[in-house]
Amino acid sequence: xxxxxxxxxxxxxxxxxxxxxxxxxxxxxxxxSLVEEIRAKVPGAPEHLAICYRECILDELxxxxxxxxxxxxxxxxxxxxxxxxxxxxxxxxxxYQLWKRNAxxxxxxxxxxxxxxxxxxxxxxxxxxxxxxxxLAEPRNMKDWLRQFLNRNNEISKIDKExxxxxxxxxxxxxxxxEAIVRDFSNFLVVSENLLxxxxxxxxxxxxxxxxxxxxxxxxxxxxxxxxxGAQMTLISHEFTKRAGIEHxxxxxxKVLAVGVGQQQTVGRIHLADLHLTNDQExxxxxxxxxxxxxxxxPMDVLLGLDMLRRHQCEVxxxxxxxxxxxxxxxxxxxxxxxxxxxxxxxxxxxxxxxGGGAPDNRHPDGSASSPALLRRAPGxxxxxxxxxxxxxxxxxxxxxxxxxxxxxxxxxxxxQLVASGVPxxxxxxxxxxxxxxxxxxxxxxxxxx
Numbered sequence: 442x443x444x445x446x447x448x449x450x451x452x453x454x455x456x457x458x459x460x461x462x463x464x465x466x467x468x469x470x471x472x473x474s475l476v477e478e479i480r481a482k483v484p485g486a487p488e489h490l491a492i493c494y495r496e497c498i499l500d501e502l503x504x505x506x507x508x509x510x511x512x513x514x515x516x517x518x519x520x521x522x523x524x525x526x527x528x529x530x531x532x533x534x535x536x537y538q539l540w541k542r543n544a545x546x547x548x549x550x551x552x553x554x555x556x557x558x559x560x561x562x563x564x565x566x567x568x569x570x571x572x573x574x575x576x577l578a579e580p581r582n583m584k585d586w587l588r589q590f591l592n593r594n595n596e597i598s599k600i601d602k603e604x605x606x607x608x609x610x611x612x613x614x615x616x617x618x619x620e621a622i623v624r625d626f627s628n629f630l631v632v633s634e635n636l637l638x639x640x641x642x643x644x645x646x647x648x649x650x651x652x653x654x655x656x657x658x659x660x661x662x663x664x665x666x667x668x669x670x671g672a673q674m675t676l677i678s679h680e681f682t683k684r685a686g687i688e689h690x691x692x693x694x695x696k697v698l699a700v701g702v703g704q705q706q707t708v709g710r711i712h713l714a715d716l717h718l719t720n721d722q723e724x725x726x727x728x729x730x731x732x733x734x735x736x737x738x739x740p741m742d743v744l745l746g747l748d749m750l751r752r753h754q755c756e757v758x759x760x761x762x763x764x765x766x767x768x769x770x771x772x773x774x775x776x777x778x779x780x781x782x783x784x785x786x787x788x789x790x791x792x793x794x795x796x797g798g799g800a801p802d803n804r805h806p807d808g809s810a811s812s813p814a815l816l817r818r819a820p821g822x823x824x825x826x827x828x829x830x831x832x833x834x835x836x837x838x839x840x841x842x843x844x845x846x847x848x849x850x851x852x853x854x855x856x857x858q859l860v861a862s863g864v865p866x867x868x869x870x871x872x873x874x875x876x877x878x879x880x881x882x883x884x885x886x887x888x889x890x891x
């Protein structure tokens with residue numbers, strides 16, 4: 442048998458033990474078998490029990506025999522009750538971390554002794570990093586790094602589970618396990634040295650990156666749009682469609698699976714809506730870009746994806762800090778200007794479209810190819826057709842590198858048909874390009890937007 446003396450405390454903060462008793466366990470008794478024995482002896486014991494020996498927490502060693510840990514027969518252990526895991530208990534978590542640190546301190550000290558007892562294990566790793574050489578030259582330095590190695594990365598858990606608990610109370614570690622520990626420790630120091638160099642040379646890269654947001658309006662309602670060149674499709678939040686008064690335009694039969702970090706079914710799609718980019722410095726200077734939106738339940742109002750950015754040939758100028766469309770520029774918002782309640786904590790990833798869970802659809806969500814920039818009226822230039830003059834259609838730009846030559850460009854006759862019905866010439870060009878020359882559909886879309 443394997444006898445142990447148990448002091449049972451109702452909580453980690455209890456000043457005195459509630460009861461003291463002796464248990465006789467099997468020869469290969471483990472922490473887990475001790476917990477079961479305590480439950481049998483203490484009626485109404487809490488759901489969680491933390492076992493502590495020599496002020497070291499043993500809850501991570503449930504399957505390890507006491508003999509293997511170097512705990513002798515007749516030793517005294519403490520058992521602390523808790524309604525939840527002690528690490529999560531608001532009153533016991535401080536003591537839990539203290540006991541865990543004590544165990545790591547013992548592990549690092551014993552590991553240091555074991556390594557120094559076999560110095561030939563260190564020879565293959567000399568010169569791999571300055572930190573490793575410094576640790577070899579200064580024993581205290583090595584102890585500190587070993588403590589960080591065990592605490593921060595828990596690399597020791599990669600070793601055979603039978604070897605880990607031995608380090609808490611003994612330095613008698615088998616040589617193959619010790620070799621593996623030294624190898625991981627050397628790699629840990631290489632990575633740590635790389636991190637320290639990065640902190641010295643490129644500290645800005647270790648901070649969070651401020652994402653790109655611009656001011657815009659959808660159906661005349663102001664919002665902030667997240668510019669995401671890694672997203673396949675342009676998104677709008679379902680909640681914002683209500684505020685913008687365009688919820689009735691949602692085609693709920695057109696649902697797709699948005700795949701990024703996780704996946705989510707879209708609510709539907711708005712086939713066409715007006716998106717006005719605004720310029721804070723010149724509030725009257727705006728540009729209207731017509732686009733389609735996939736409607737989704739998300740915090741941010743609008744996410745501008747690659748489909749819209751390519752269709753309108755938008756340029757992301759990080760040097761100047763602007764989004765450029767033709768000769769129009771709008772500045773990216775500073776971090777202080779962004780409404781944090783409308784952002785997603787961390788990148789959403791690049792949403793892909795999946796139909797029925799199949800392979801990603803690499804086309805634009807509207808099924809079309811990328812198109813040249815849709816034409817617009819320059820800021821401050823009046824529409825001649827509005828004054829009764831002939832409609833003016835600007836020529837299409839020449840296809841650039843990577844552009845498609847099969848993009849539909851409307852004829853003057855088609856443009857005239859829409860203009861005669863009261864559609865401004867520049868909007869007529871965009872609608873006809875979007876609908877591949879279907880005059881009736883272009884007119885219906887214009888009426889839906891009006």
